[in-house]
Amino acid sequence: GVLTAASPIQIIVGEFVANGQVPTTTNQQQIPGSIGSGVTQHIITVKTGEDVSSKIVSFIHSSPRAVCIVSATGELSNVTVFQADASGGEATYEGLFKIQTLSGSFLPFENGDPQSRMGGFSVSLTGSDQRTFGGAVSGDLIAASPVEVIVCSFAAPAAPMNPKFVVPSRGMHSGLPSELAGHPKGKRSGNRKR
Helix, strand or coil: CEEEECCCEEEEECCCCCCCCCCCCCEEEEECCEEECCEEEEEEEECCCCEHHHHHHHHHHHCCCEEEEEEEECEEEEEEEECCCCCCCEEEEEEEEEEEEEEEEEEECCCCCCCCEEEEEEEEEECCCCCEEEEEEEEEEEECCCEEEEEEEECCCCCCCCCCCCCCCCCCCCCCCHHHHCCCCCCCCCCCCC
């Protein structure tokens, strides 16, 4: 996978009046890859056959900053998510699934160790039958086509964090609470029917 900075976007700086119009004296500046004060946008590119979850976790571990997953485009062929439905547990789906949403956030713990994070991420997908499903990511998200994930990194809040979630370096990728991490794994293959 390739990690690149996004193209420059325009940021309007100045005073706004009540009607939402920008005064003519507003300064405009372009800041490459930046969305605002201390926020940087990144694009994680994942090749066909690679694990999207692993690429995201690798990026998160490489940055000392807080990370927010904004969106993703592409298709997946193998997906493992935690679903809190009647059957509960972890479900694995195989097929062709279009990514509708991929979002989440990860904050570093007070100790500053990039390997210790609090957070998780979830995905919503549409199958070939046009049914939408998803859940908290708890394993692989294998790319069926090139996938682009948009993430933002920013300075973490100064308040101390209570370590309820962690991003593991291997295995479960979601950082689910520890009481969920040991949940029995009910694996399912194929398009799950509801």
